[in-house]
Amino acid sequence: MxxxxxxxxxxxxxxxxxxxxxxxxxxxxxxxxxxxxxxxxxxxxxxxxxxxxxxxxxxxxxxxxxxxxxxxxxxxxxxxxxxxxxxxxxxxxxxxxxxxxxxxxxxxxxxxxxxxxxxxxxxxxxxxxxxxxxxxxxxxxxxxxxxxxxxxxxxxxxxxxxxxxxxxxxxxxxxxxxxxxxxxxxxxxxxxxxxxxxxxxxxxxxxxxxxxxxxxxxxxSPLKLFVPASGLFFLLGCANYAWTFAHEGRLTNGSTLMWSAAVIVFLIGLVSEQITALTYRRDA
Known part of the structure; x- marks a missing residue:
């Protein structure tokens, strides 16, 4: 060689x-x-x-x-x-x-x-x-x-x-x-x-x-990307809820959608992390 x-x-x-x-x-x-x-x-x-x-x-x-x-x-x-x-x-x-x-x-x-x-x-x-x-x-x-x-x-x-x-x-x-x-x-x-x-x-x-x-x-590390994105959606949902509650006294669909997006993005990141771990796994 x-x-x-x-x-x-x-x-x-x-x-x-x-x-x-x-x-x-x-x-x-x-x-x-x-x-x-x-x-x-x-x-x-x-x-x-x-x-x-x-x-x-x-x-x-x-x-x-x-x-x-x-x-x-x-x-x-x-x-x-x-x-x-x-x-x-x-x-x-x-x-x-x-x-x-x-x-x-x-x-x-x-x-x-x-x-x-x-x-x-x-x-x-x-x-x-x-x-x-x-x-x-x-x-x-x-x-x-x-x-x-x-x-x-x-x-x-x-x-x-x-x-x-x-x-x-x-x-x-x-x-x-x-x-x-x-x-x-x-x-x-x-x-x-x-x-x-x-x-x-x-x-x-x-x-x-x-x-x-x-x-x-x-x-x-997919979670390092997806967790901040999930957190951003969650905070946006909270901010939207605070504004609508103060002005209209109710919870709107916008806040619910952003909280749902936060959960979905986090779960995608969790699955991606597992896939990445399997990708780099070496057989003994």
């Missing part, structure tokens, strides 16, 4: 790969390097062949997360490193990730600074995600959405069935590791300007990234 497998999801990233793959091969000649071609229409396969790198090609695009899952299944290394194929990540930082992993961690993530964010909007959104994930887990989360990470293969494959096919695989995998009490560490990195055009669409993926906020809660 190879000790290290480096997996790069790529969609029409041939110009970046032409520079990146030789650098990776030079810095890690012993590593298994796998490019997962997510339905590219450029010369990605030719670049991989000329660099002596394994290329797994899909007949059509299935998404970044799907490429990650396919690469993880095909890799033979006991340590997996995921990095973008667009040239943002420095091959020299792979050694830093591995050094931290060897200190007893199961996942090490390259955390981008503010200057490495792809625009102010993305930077603000990532800051919000990091803050929320930190509150949920009780551990510092410095970059929830970074795609540059090193993991222990056996641990990562436990959660392949949870990973989405889209761009939020980093969020899902990070929260899954925290939930399962697998230690996670962060090291600071500088991400370069990507080569070529980003595949992220601000409107479409902006809505999708908003759903990450709810995924953070449901992946880690």
């Amino acid at each position: 190879n000790h290290l497998s480096i997996i790069l999801p790529a969609k029409n990233e041939a110009p970046a790969l032409a520079t990146l793959l030789p650098r990776l091969r030079a810095t890690h000649p012993e590593a298994e390097i796998i490019v997962v071609d997510d339905g590219s229409t450029d010369d990605t396969r030719g670049i991989c062949a000329s660099s002596g790198v394994q290329c797994l090609s899909s007949p059509y695009s299935m998404g970044n997360g799907a490429a990650i899952k396919r690469g993880a299944r095909a890799a033979t290394g006991d340590i997996l490193v995921f990095m973008d194929g667009d040239g943002q990540h420095d091959p020299a930082d792979v050694a830093r990730l591995l050094d931290q992993l060897n200190r007893g961690y199961d996942m090490v993530v390259g955390a981008r600074d503010w200057g490495s964010q792809a625009g102010v909007g993305r930077g603000i959104a990532n800051t919000l995600y990091n803050w929320l994930a930190t509150k949920m887990t009780g551990h510092p989360v410095l970059d929830l959405t970074s795609g540059f990470r090193a993991v222990r293969a056996d641990k990562f494959r436990e959660f392949l069935h949870l990973l989405p096919n889209g761009f939020s695989y980093p969020t899902t995998s990070t929260m899954a590791f925290f939930r399962s009490a697998y230690p996670v560490a962060y090291i600071p990195i500088k991400a370069a300007q990507r080569v070529g055009k980003s595949h992220i669409k601000p409107l479409r993926d902006g809505i999708r990234f908003l759903l990450i906020i709810f995924k953070i809660a449901t992946l880690y």
Whole structure:
């Protein structure tokens, strides 16, 4: 078995790969390097062949997360490193990730600074995600959405069935590791300007990234999301009752509906908590 497998999801990233793959091969000649071609229409396969790198090609695009899952299944290394194929990540930082992993961690993530964010909007959104994930887990989360990470293969494959096919695989995998009490560490990195055009669409993926906020809660502890929501409905019901009683001397349907919603939301959270516990249960 190879000790290290480096997996790069790529969609029409041939110009970046032409520079990146030789650098990776030079810095890690012993590593298994796998490019997962997510339905590219450029010369990605030719670049991989000329660099002596394994290329797994899909007949059509299935998404970044799907490429990650396919690469993880095909890799033979006991340590997996995921990095973008667009040239943002420095091959020299792979050694830093591995050094931290060897200190007893199961996942090490390259955390981008503010200057490495792809625009102010993305930077603000990532800051919000990091803050929320930190509150949920009780551990510092410095970059929830970074795609540059090193993991222990056996641990990562436990959660392949949870990973989405889209761009939020980093969020899902990070929260899954925290939930399962697998230690996670962060090291600071500088991400370069990507080569070529980003595949992220601000409107479409902006809505999708908003759903990450709810995924953070449901992946880690659903009750931490549903209990405050239930409490809010209960308080609104009480406030509405106090107002209607003071002005009309009666209980209205509005208050009853909000109290009913509070109970329903709480019960949904309770059921979700049990489902989450079953999801992460490991057989002895």
